[in-house]
Amino acid sequence: MSQEILTFDTLLEGKKIYFASDFHLGSPNYEESRKREDKIITWLNEIENSAEAIFLVGDIFDFWFEYKYVVPKGYIRILGKLASLRDKGVPVYFFTGNHDMWMFDYFEKELGIRVFRDNITLQVGSQKIFIGHGDGLGPGDKSYKFIKAVFSNKVCQRLFAFLHPYIGFSIATNWSKSSRSQSSKADEVFYGEKESLIQFCKTIESKEHFDYYLFGHRHLAMEIDIAESSQYINIGEWFKTCSYVEYDGKKASLMYFNQ
16 A cells, blocks of 8 residues: 655654544534634634644535635634644644545645645554545445546546636535535444444555554544554544544544533
8 A cells, every 4th residue: 555654753742643524614504614613713722732733634614616716715714723823833734525625725825734635644653543534435335436536537627617606616515515414314323344434444454554543524433443453533523522633642532622
């Protein structure tokens, strides 16, 4: 397996790496999204002094598409907070998810935030962590994998960009809401060993050892042992549980923000 490796030799004393995913900002409406955005910023304020790095692991926005000269309206508070974190020297890494995969160079140019579109390996000392949003991994769900391949296609992206932003955003936001509405109940069901990400982790672990596998996407905060010294953690979401992962250089722990 070949994927990018991001390396931290060690973490400074008292420092931690934080992982969060599935904020779905913009959903289901402006009022509820603003409340969630404010809560996320409160969390970022609380962790910024102890953060060695922050990983945002996909579906941070319920929909995102960057035209050459246009980006989605709103989200000014979290964008400002992320800019502030970067100005203070805190590394922030962003993974595209299935709702915000059409992110191009805006975050990298304007905020100095590295954007990943594929899974990566995070190496901290002797420990290895497999990180990705989690969509389309494992067996099954062929229809979604086909749709993702279409949406990821550069020709399709260019064709969509020809639409006026008013039309493009109207189509995409309605589709995003419909898609999430249809999958919301399934997101709350735990399928045990049939979970595609559990099967994916076991397949990878049979070939190469990782201490942790960290994914979002499923909206279920969970910790599952994959092997004797290997664990899959789903980071969860911020509609209800407000869960995140805290890693101190030795142990990754699932946490909950309740303020």
